[in-house]
Amino acid sequence: MKQISIDPRRSAKQGIDLNHETVKRHTEIYNKLIEDIPRSSQGTVWLNPYGTAPLSGYLGIWSESEEKIQIYITDNIGKSIPACYIWNTVKGANLIPILGMVPGSVNRIEVSVSGNNKNKYKEVFSIETAPLPPTDREIAVYPKDARFVGFPIYEVTVSADDIPETLSELYFTAFAARYNTGADDRGMVRWYTTDDIPAWNFERLSNGHFLSAAPEFDEGKLLYEFDMVGRVYKVFVLDNQCHHSVLQLPDGNILLPSEYTGESREDGLSIIDYKTGIELAYYDIREILDTKRPPIPKTVPVKDWIHINQSYWDTVNNLLISSGRHQGIFGIDKDTAELAFILASHEDWSGEFEEFLLTPVDESKNPLYDLSDPNDIENANKEFWPWGQHAVVEIPNATKGIAEFLVLDNGNYRSRIREHALTAEENYSRVVRYRVNLDEMTVTKVYEYGKEEVGNRGYSSYVSNAELLENGNYLVNFGGGTFDENGRRRTTIDGFADISDPLSGEMVQGMVLIQEVNPITGKPRLEFTCTSGRFKGKDEGKKFTVDLYSFRTHKLTLIP
Known part of the structure; x- marks a missing residue:
């Protein structure tokens, strides 16, 4: 059996961009909001503080102790599913995410202490949100050179007969090169991000944040970590594009498809250290599978012979199991890169x-x-x-x-x-x-x-x-x-x-x-x-x- 190296490739510029302008600006906004929270029982709200999530915001409150705060959100028309959730405060300044607001409405934000102390704290705020961005249908003159512009049109074509009384989950969808969205059971969009944040291959991390790249962001070589309020925490800089899926492994590190620039496309697997952004291992599938087998579907360009689009780590069998769009599904040993099976x-x-x-x-x-x-x-x-x-x-x-x-x-x-x-x-x-x-x-x-x-x-x-x-x-x-x-x-x-x-x-x-x-x-x-x-x-x-x-x-x- 041929010995296959899984050593990381030599890094050109890989790592976490500690000086990324968006990260620095968002950190400054967050710190300023913390400073502006009144040191009293009176709270305050901010809508879309980062300019990246128009249906999200913060409730700023000062808490004398750790408490469970209930957020209850309804719209002025009363036709939406109310959003209701609990947030655990810390002693001192708190920025509590306001999530699940209704577009184009006056949203009523009712804030109270959860549990037996309901009279201890209760406030009501009103936040008016703008309508959703225009769809392609609503854009009078579609830009000739633009591939993607408008907001997607949601239509519920099969209705659920068990719609929940309060909103706890959303259907999150990344509409490529347009918007990340979150829709409720009635097809109403209750969250989205602007084009300042990648909308492509997003996955939620164990800390609740999202991770995504997109071709519009340095050809998919930048991975953004962001949250539901639209704050960008980290930007990972890659040497090669991440066109398809990202996945956080059980050990916290990031698995994604990669390749050698100029030689081939999406025919390798890379494991990135979540803490540093540096590659820990690289699996060159050219050394493992049959590069001479003609690809189906056919490819443009011809160097795209396998097109890996998603992978995961089967910890029980210690296999990296991957989908190669043009060749089938295969498993390789995580430690040795030896081929285990081909499903095709x-x-x-x-x-x-x-x-x-x-x-x-x-x-x-x-x-x-x-x-x-x-x-x-x-x-x-x-x-x-x-x-x-x-x-x-x-x-x-x-x-x-x-x-x-x-x-x-x-x-x-x-x-x-x-x-x-x-x-x-x-x-x-x-x-x-x-x-x-x-x-x-x-x-x-x-x-x-x-x-x-x-x-x-x-x-x-x-x-x-x-x-x-x-x-x-x-x-x-x-x-x-x-x-x-x-x-x-x-x-x-x-x-x-x-x-x-x-x-x-x-x-x-x-x-x-x-x-x-x-x-x-x-x-x-x-x-x-x-x-x-x-x-x-x-x-x-x-x-x-x-x-x-x-x-x-x-x-x-x-x-x-």
Whole structure:
């Protein structure tokens, strides 16, 4: 077995930018607000103090002891879900986040001591918020050279019948290069960030903050750590772009895809020290997988042979398990970088990789296909293997030798033979839950959702994610949907992301379909359909059929 180095690469400028202008300015704003808190029982409020989160603010109070403060927020119309949460104060000055306000409304902020001492402290404040920014539909003259401008349009297309009495969770979505948003069960946006903060691949950290990069921020080489009020705490400087997912590992450090600039794209894994921003380990997948295997979907540029988009650390088996969009899903040993398995169609791999290819079996361990039979190969391609997949997410499992994960199978081509491939209009995306038996080198499809239940409407030729919620439901973000003026599904780049469709129209609009799905009934508890609201054509500078789209949706608590 070839020895593979996982030593960190030599750093060019990597680390935490301690002198970043935004971090310094936000720290100064925070310190000034702390100083301005009245040393009395009277509190004060500030809306959007950093200019980055228009529906967020602070309550500044001086507390003589540690107390539990209840915040209760309603709007002047009375049609929103009231936000209600508890905040633990410290003795002295406190800046308590005001979160979950309603846009374009006078918000009533009722503040009281939680528990038996309700008469000890109670104040009511009013904060008037501006309406949401204009959508593409509302922009009279769309900037010709702009790819993304307007605010997404939310429509609840399946209503929940169990809407909570008070707001405790939001559906957080990063609309790429537009806005990070948080919507409630009625589809009302209750939080968003401006374009001063990256909206792309955001994840929540263990401290409750978010971490995100975006191409508009030094080509994805800056990772911003920010909170719900819009304060930026840190800016990590990377030597290579972080185009896709970031993930905080159990040890606190950050796992992200990377590459060697100028040589290839997104074909390595980097572990970054959270405290210093310095790379601790680098896994060069060019040294591990088959770089000669033709990529599906096809790539622009050709150096993008694998396109790693999400990874996690399976601590039970000590594997880094990754999704490579153009090659499948694979696992490597975290300590040695040795290849453990490949979950992908068995076609076109060099002989040395055959021992790592997983065999599809049913729950009784019976093989599902004869992979020497061309017909069975195509059946497996259409029914079993993922294509162009994103969002490999761990399903917790304590059994050594078993790895289980959830995948958003985008579905590009669904074949390595062009004559058998599907157009976007014929295709679908789905969520698949796989279980890998590492001892027997088999894989079982435990659950899938999307092909029959959503069909073509959910087809996303790129991005997207899915996750398992604490209530047992699946949250599914069909984040890369695109359709033309005739309602026909489109792909991002004809002939590359999918085979060309001669019936495609001339205009394009993006759609993000978000569902919380009950796996037992196979039906959505809730569904949002988000669109840009405007068809665009070549006359508005569109080189590719890319419009409104989303890498990530998470259902998270309003208060971390």
